Amino acid sequence: MASVITIDRLKEADKEAVVELLVESYGQYESDFSTAVWHVYLESIKRSLDNPSIDRVLVAKSEGEFLGTLQLFTNSEAAYQRPELGIVDPIVRLLAVSPKARGKGIAKALLKESASYAKEKGASYLYLHSGENMTQAIRLYEHLGFKRDETKEFQNADVHVKCFRLEL
Numbered sequence: 001m002a003s004v005i006t007i008d009r010l011k012e013a014d015k016e017a018v019v020e021l022l023v024e025s026y027g028q029y030e031s032d033f034s035t036a037v038w039h040v041y042l043e044s045i046k047r048s049l050d051n052p053s054i055d056r057v058l059v060a061k062s063e064g065e066f067l068g069t070l071q072l073f074t075n076s077e078a079a080y081q082r083p084e085l086g087i088v089d090p091i092v093r094l095l096a097v098s099p100k101a102r103g104k105g106i107a108k109a110l111l112k113e114s115a116s117y118a119k120e121k122g123a124s125y126l127y128l129h130s131g132e133n134m135t136q137a138i139r140l141y142e143h144l145g146f147k148r149d150e151t152k153e154f155q156n157a158d159v160h161v162k163c164f165r166l167e168l
Contacts (some may be wrong), residue, residue: 003062005106007113010057014066015049018059021066022048025096032133037157048094053078055090058113060097060106068097068106072114076152080129085152089123089165090114095137107140111166118168125165127152132160 010018022045030038049057053073060068071094073079076087092114097106111126118126128146130137146164153163 005060005062005067005104005109007058007060007109010049010059010069014059017066018057018069019046019049021069021098022046022094022096024098026094028099029131029133032131034158037159040157045094056117058110060110062101066098067101067104068095068110070095070110070114072117076127080154082154085154087127087152089125089127090118090121092126092128095128107137108144111144115166115168123168125167127163127165129153129161129163132162138162138164 023042026042026045030042033041048071051071055072055074055078057069057071059066070092073091073093075083075089076085076091077083079087079091079093092111095107095110115126127149128141129152130141132138141164144166146166149163149165151163152165154161
């Protein structure tokens with residue numbers, strides 16, 4: 001019998017486990033960055049849950065184990081300190097799925113819950129950004145109906161950050 005996956009909001013007591021999940025998940029990209037850029041990126045990931053601008057953090061669990069997570073922000077200023085992007089709808093950041101849980105619908109469930117939440121807030125779109133090196137993630141976003149929005153893209157150090165939005 002398949003185990004049940006639940007999506008819930010992050011509890012303070014679970015922060016450390018979710019940071020470990022983020023580090024484990026994003027570790028696959030280490031070789032895509034210079035050593036200096038990777039260390040800065042990794043430290044920002046480790047500190048990300050302490051960001052007061054987060055609207056909410058969702059976690060996916062099964063049988064008490066954390067399988068995935070993402071962070072939701074209300075707009076581009078809160079998410080990136082980039083009001084010039086002009087995004088006034090929710091933005092997903094740091095979507096992560098444990099390597100051992102990939103291919104089981106975790107990311108899809110987290111994004112579906114995020115879309116429902118964004119709709120409840122009266123949003124027209126749900127946005128997310130991805131480095132161009134994250135090709136598997138981009139394929140998933142496109143498969144789930146996200147469309148590229150080049151007008152909301154930006155450069156972060158030496159990385160071109162692509163934008164995708166889902167019409168709600």
